[in-house]
Amino acid sequence: MRLVKAFLKPLQKEDVLNISGGKRGRITIHEVASAAGVSISTASKALNDTGRMGAETRERVKRIAGEIGYRPNALARGLLSKRSFTIGLLTNDTYGRFTLPVMAGISDALVDHGVSVFLCAIEDDPALAQIHVDAMLDKQVDGIIATGKRLDRRLPVDLSNLHVPVVYAFTEGTQNSVTFRSDDEQGARLAVEWLVKAGRRRIAHITGPEEFFSVRERAGAYHEVAGHREPVLYGVWSESWGHEAVEQLWKRPGEKPDALFCGNDQIARGAVDGLRERGVKVPRDVSVIGFDNWEIVAAQTRPPLTTVDMELKELGRQAGLTVLALAEGRPVEPGVRKLPCRLIVRQSCGGNAPKE
Amino acid sequence: MRLVKAFLKPLQKEDVLNISGGKRGRITIHEVASAAGVSISTASKALNDTGRMGAETRERVKRIAGEIGYRPNALARGLLSKRSFTIGLLTNDTYGRFTLPVMAGISDALVDHGVSVFLCAIEDDPALAQIHVDAMLDKQVDGIIATGKRLDRRLPVDLSNLHVPVVYAFTEGTQNSVTFRSDDEQGARLAVEWLVKAGRRRIAHITGPEEFFSVRERAGAYHEVAGHREPVLYGVWSESWGHEAVEQLWKRPGEKPDALFCGNDQIARGAVDGLRERGVKVPRDVSVIGFDNWEIVAAQTRPPLTTVDMELKELGRQAGLTVLALAEGRPVEPGVRKLPCRLIVRQSCGGNAPKE
DNA sequence: ATTGCATGAGAAAACCTTTTCTCACTTGAC
DNA sequence: GTCAAGTGAGAAAAGGTTTTCTCATGCAAT
Numbered sequence: 014m015r016l017v018k019a020f021l022k023p024l025q026k027e028d029v030l031n032i033s034g035g036k037r038g039r040i041t042i043h044e045v046a047s048a049a050g051v052s053i054s055t056a057s058k059a060l061n062d063t064g065r066m067g068a069e070t071r072e073r074v075k076r077i078a079g080e081i082g083y084r085p086n087a088l089a090r091g092l093l094s095k096r097s098f099t100i101g102l103l104t105n106d107t108y109g110r111f112t113l114p115v116m117a118g119i120s121d122a123l124v125d126h127g128v129s130v131f132l133c134a135i136e137d138d139p140a141l142a143q144i145h146v147d148a149m150l151d152k153q154v155d156g157i158i159a160t161g162k163r164l165d166r167r168l169p170v171d172l173s174n175l176h177v178p179v180v181y182a183f184t185e186g187t188q189n190s191v192t193f194r195s196d197d198e199q200g201a202r203l204a205v206e207w208l209v210k211a212g213r214r215r216i217a218h219i220t221g222p223e224e225f226f227s228v229r230e231r232a233g234a235y236h237e238v239a240g241h242r243e244p245v246l247y248g249v250w251s252e253s254w255g256h257e258a259v260e261q262l263w264k265r266p267g268e269k270p271d272a273l274f275c276g277n278d279q280i281a282r283g284a285v286d287g288l289r290e291r292g293v294k295v296p297r298d299v300s301v302i303g304f305d306n307w308e309i310v311a312a313q314t315r316p317p318l319t320t321v322d323m324e325l326k327e328l329g330r331q332a333g334l335t336v337l338a339l340a341e342g343r344p345v346e347p348g349v350r351k352l353p354c355r356l357i358v359r360q361s362c363g364g365n366a367p368k369e
Numbered sequence: 370m371r372l373v374k375a376f377l378k379p380l381q382k383e384d385v386l387n388i389s390g391g392k393r394g395r396i397t398i399h400e401v402a403s404a405a406g407v408s409i410s411t412a413s414k415a416l417n418d419t420g421r422m423g424a425e426t427r428e429r430v431k432r433i434a435g436e437i438g439y440r441p442n443a444l445a446r447g448l449l450s451k452r453s454f455t456i457g458l459l460t461n462d463t464y465g466r467f468t469l470p471v472m473a474g475i476s477d478a479l480v481d482h483g484v485s486v487f488l489c490a491i492e493d494d495p496a497l498a499q500i501h502v503d504a505m506l507d508k509q510v511d512g513i514i515a516t517g518k519r520l521d522r523r524l525p526v527d528l529s530n531l532h533v534p535v536v537y538a539f540t541e542g543t544q545n546s547v548t549f550r551s552d553d554e555q556g557a558r559l560a561v562e563w564l565v566k567a568g569r570r571r572i573a574h575i576t577g578p579e580e581f582f583s584v585r586e587r588a589g590a591y592h593e594v595a596g597h598r599e600p601v602l603y604g605v606w607s608e609s610w611g612h613e614a615v616e617q618l619w620k621r622p623g624e625k626p627d628a629l630f631c632g633n634d635q636i637a638r639g640a641v642d643g644l645r646e647r648g649v650k651v652p653r654d655v656s657v658i659g660f661d662n663w664e665i666v667a668a669q670t671r672p673p674l675t676t677v678d679m680e681l682k683e684l685g686r687q688a689g690l691t692v693l694a695l696a697e698g699r700p701v702e703p704g705v706r707k708l709p710c711r712l713i714v715r716q717s718c719g720g721n722a723p724k725e
Numbered sequence: 726a727t728t729g730c731a732t733g734a735g736a737a738a739a740c741c742t743t744t745t746c747t748c749a750c751t752t753g754a755c
Numbered sequence: 756g757t758c759a760a761g762t763g764a765g766a767a768a769a770g771g772t773t774t775t776c777t778c779a780t781g782c783a784a785t
Binding site: 053055064067070089091095 | 731733735739740742
């Protein structure tokens with residue numbers, strides 16, 4: 014109730030914020046020039062270390078600019094230079110599970126170059142996507158990075174004929190574009206090889222829906238390394254599926270698996286829970302490895318999950334540098350770049366796992 | 370290995386992308402004007418529905434502009450109008466647990482106004498924060514929204530004397546600013562009242578560190594409604610604390626609680642796991658309610674958690690509209706606005722909970 | 726003393742829009 | 756037939772910056 018009243022209370026003059034008109038006092042290069050007693054051309058050249066002038070003049074202009082707190086207007090600069098130092102990140106990954114690490118990598122790589130990032134979450138709405146793309150193009154972004162939640166799906170908008178460079182990261186790209194993705198095959202191999210090296214022989218694979226490209230790639234690597242000793246259980250990306258899969262495996266007659274390689278961390282977590290409920294000790298009796306290194310799931314599982322990290326931040330970093338290179342007209346070879354995954358060892362699998 | 374080779378292979382001319390130079394062909398209002406046989410002033414006025422001119426002329430210009438795909442350059446427009454239709458979202462919430470819903474709300478509210486959002490994740494690094502703020506100011510953002518992961522902490526950067534409006538959302542604001550936050554007291558009351566109505570009498574409260582303002586507010590409401598029948602267990606924000614707290618409660622002699630109100634969903638989840646391991650049925654024997662509605666935790670718990678949603682998206686929406694209002698010079702009353710929480714009923718608590 | 730050449734600095738154009746001002750023309754009224 | 760008012764459209768300035776071009780000065784070489 015207090016809330017509502019606060020909103021409805023008629024505004025009084027004295028308690029109205031006056032921080033709005035703001036920009037009136039913005040300091041321009043004109044101020045710098047006149048404060049330094051030079052022309053704006055000279056001021057500009059001094060500040061940009063271009064043109065010819067006396068060392069003393071240059072220093073004086075720079076000093077005065079610093080003193081009065083001059084910062085060049087990026088809009089004006091961009092108008093002329095055709096570079097806005099701005100890029101757009103388009104994503105349909107609402108949860109941000111994949112987008113946030115990618116974003117962190119992009120930002121990390123580009124902040125030094127003075128580039129800021131527009132984040133546009135488009136759900137799976139083509140119209141919304143188009144609105145965001147148009148808005149970004151109007152704002153003269155230097156490039157766009159498209160990212161998503163699936164390697165084998167496109168965003169619901171066509172970015173192939175834009176007049177700005179587009180780079181794809183963790184989403185399906187177009188013909189002749191630059192696409193960054195994780196090397197799921199290598200990641201899966203890493204996991205299964207680790208289990209094999211730890212002495213596990215009956216390794217089962219519980220994973221997501223078979224129509225996912227990543228699922229097939231990971232399963233392929235699993236088959237290759239583990240040698241078909243156990244079946245692949247396809248299901249959905251949920252904890253309850255992991256739980257249920259364990260039930261299926263342990264209900265079967267005969268020897269039980271001594272290791273589970275799971276398609277993602279949620280499945281792994283469900284599996285670990287299922288094992289605990291059956292009194293099976295992890296990692297003593299069964300080793301479990303997940304995929305994704307989604308910390309909130311992997312690190313909170315008891316015991317914490319060993320898992321495969323797709324290095325999404327690095328992926329974002331490279332995507333950022335690539336879109337920047339394209340924006341600057343530097344040549345970039347098109348194609349799909351697979352970035353290697355890394356195994357994060359925690360307590361859920363045996364062997365010489367360091368305690369965290 | 371293949372990867373490395375791909376990166377190091379010398380570039381051949383023919384497989385180099387040529388999408389870089391892009392902007393050369395950008396269509397300006399000059400093109401529209403000459404295609405329509407009018408001056409640029411007339412073209413501008415036609416497109417903006419301003420000025421005086423024949424209806425026929427206006428229509429023709431608009432039609433031609435549409436045909437040749439003219440879109441006005443927001444940089445040029447912004448230079449003149451002092452409005453960039455761009456705002457910045459500053460956050461120190463790395464995980465995005467709180468930031469993403471807020472961002473979704475902001476974007477949702479502002480996309481119709483043509484506003485795009487710079488997302489700046491600043492970790493807790495003051496220097497990085499300053500860099501991002503400066504970059505945004507250079508780009509003439511119309512305003513900044515600061516958000517975080519704690520109501521009672523400031524971002525590590527001073528935003529109080531900027532010449533653009535600043536709005537705080539889910540983080541501590543400065544004197545005389547506009548701050549949006551969730552009403553944790555009301556949210557907690559909602560939860561405990563629900564338990565009481567469901568007939569629970571021995572309601573325990575397991576929560577986070579007492580130094581958190583939210584923790585104290587929620588505990589206060591709990592005390593008021595539940596009437597001190599059970600102690601408050603302060604701890605940390607983790608599943609394992611929830612698990613351990615249940616152990617503490619059930620080890621104590623005497624009657625056990627018949628309901629747990631937990632400080633967040635992770636604690637609740639740990640508690641539910643602990644209860645299951647003791648053979649205590651949820652919700653039959655004990656009702657459990659969490660806080661946050663972090664779907665990835667709440668919905669995946671077995672049984673799915675009833676929890677308090679802080680309506681962060683709505684919070685973002687209001688913050689977005691407010692910063693826009695300030696940017697447009699409309700008066701806004703300063704102060705802290707508490708937005709009500711909502712109870713999300715799932716299966717973890719008794720009563721007439723609808724099945725999902 | 727004239728030419729040639731650095732050197733330092735400013736004038737002006739350009740980027741793309743919007744807005745204000747001005748001008749030419751038409752129409753209706755006296 | 757003149758004047759006022761109204762109408763349609765263009766010229767120009769402004770916004771902040773960078774870049775190219777031009778100009779003036781001083782100095783060394785002829």
